[in-house]
Amino acid sequence: MSLIFNHLRILKISIPFLLLIGIVILSYKIDLHSADSILSKAIIFDLLITIPVAYFFTIRKTKIPLTTLVPVLILCTVIGFLIIPEKNQYYLQFFKVYALPVFEIVLISYVIYKVRIAFLQLKKNTSDTPDFYEALLKTCKEIIPNPFLKPFAAEIAIIYYGFFKWKSPELKVNQFSFHKSGGSIALLSIIILLIISETFILHILLVKWNVAVAWILSALSIYSGIQIFGLIKSIPQRPSYIDEEKIVLRYGVFNEAEIPFSNIESIEISSRDLPEEKTAKNFSVLGKLDSHNLIIHLKKEAVFNGYYGLKIKYRTLGIFIDQKQEFVNAVNDKLNV
Structure with missing residues (x-):
């Protein structure tokens, strides 16, 4: 019975997308360039009103977030521009310029509020x-x-x-930093300086060839610089810590690992190179460019979260902790219990 119910629920949620597919097929069957403009208006109405409303009513009592309505609206708008003749795109242009940004602002405001x-x-x-x-x-x-x-x-x-966050928090009991003695922030700062200088020089050279390409690459470089700057600022804000059951390691907002004490074989103070194995990783986003002063050996392979949800497998992990002796003592106390 539950299987039938699940199939019916999937079918219900599929209805808006089946309508969308139907509209795309119809646009290829009928020459919209020679057809009456009323047909284009009807398709635009279905894309911007009928399908989003149908999607809203199919998900409102499910676990699917209502915020997914915005990507659906964007998808319908993009498809509209692809299938509707340019001469009949007035309402699509109006929606893109005036309505869609409002939905995006509302979404962002809602997230900030929550x-x-x-x-x-x-x-x-x-x-x-x-x-x-x-x-x-x-x-x-x-x-x-x-x-x-x-x-x-x-x-x-x-x-x-x-x-928006400038004041660094004071470390609590069993919290540990890695930015004070480690080289991460210095290396990341150098990368930002390189990005700034390279972007300026490259922009001057490319603008003589293609203005659009020059500005696109410059924008991507600026975006990368902002990402690295945000990472640098987040590092002191998110210290690693030890609780009753595990170690929680943080590298700003980029990397995070939870290591249960039950999976720790040993921990040692060491700066030697990590073994040349796929499961031997440096916790820093800079990899081998960055240093480590502790090595954690696990009993079995584990995974830590990288940037954008990337999963990184490891069994040996090199980390840097400013208070390395205190950290090792705290871990060994938990292991010896």
Whole structure:
């Protein structure tokens, strides 16, 4: 019975997309360039009104976030521009210029509002300063589809840490930093300086060849610089810590690992090169370019989360901790219990 119910639910959710496919097929069967403009208007109405409304009513009582309505609207708009003759695109242009940005602003405002509520709730329920990125992920999980969850949250977190969070928190008991003695921030800062200089020189050279390409590449370089700047700012804001059951390692908003004590074979203070094995990883996003002063050996292979939700397998992990002796002592105390 439950299997039949699941099939019916999938069929129901498929209806808006079946309508969309039907419209695309119809546009290829009928020459819209020679057809009456009323037909184009009817198709535009279906793309911008009928299908989004049908999608809304099929998902409103499901676990699918209502925020997915915006990507559906964008998809319908793109398809409209592809199949509707340019002379009949007035309403599509109007929707793209005036209505679609409003939906996007409402979505972003809603996410910010929900994050703020979640952050205040966390702050109320704990004596420690809550982690903004954790609150952001928790909130986005309720309103953003899972495939887009990590990228969406990471983009917001980069802007927040990069431009709105300046004061570094004081370390609590069993919290550990890695940015004070490590070389990560220095290396990342050098990369930003290289991006700035290379972008300026490359832009001057490319603009003589193609202005559009020059500005596109410059924009991508600026975006990369903002990403790295946000990472640098997030590093001191998110210290690693040890609790009763596990180690939680953080590299700003880019990397995060949870290592249960039950899976730790040993931990050693060492800066020697990691073994040439696929499962031997440096926790830094800079990989072997960055240094480590501790090596954690696991009993069995595990996975840590990289940027944009990338899963990285490891069994030996090189990390840098400023308070390395205190960290090792704390871990060994847990292992010896």
